[in-house]
Amino acid sequence: MERIPFGDPNLLLDLVKTEMPFGKYKGRLLCDLPDHYLEFFAREGFPKGKLGMQMATMHEIALNGLRDLLLPLRGKK
Numbered sequence: 001m002e003r004i005p006f007g008d009p010n011l012l013l014d015l016v017k018t019e020m021p022f023g024k025y026k027g028r029l030l031c032d033l034p035d036h037y038l039e040f041f042a043r044e045g046f047p048k049g050k051l052g053m054q055m056a057t058m059h060e061i062a063l064n065g066l067r068d069l070l071l072p073l074r075g076k077k
Contacts, residue, residue: 015058016073021051030054031070035062 003008017030025033033065046059061067 011057012070014054015061015072016070018051018054030058031067031074033058038062 011040018030020026020028020030020033025037034057038055041047041055042059047053061069
């Protein structure tokens with residue numbers, strides 16, 4: 001899996017403006033993916049590349065109950 005660039009200021013912003021490109025939740029923002037969907041990918045494997053890194057990051061945020069961190073960024077799309 002790709003490493004998250006330390007201090008990348010766009011990492012969290014990307015989660016509130018990037019849409020899921022495939023599957024049941026195609027078109028839904030990554031920050032709005034349900035926990036069970038992220039948990040499925042955590043078990044089965046995240047996609048390769050940037051999308052997988054973003055989904056893994058969103059999974060960690062959700063797992064730790066930190067979704068509210070993204071609320072201020074939602075208005076900055």
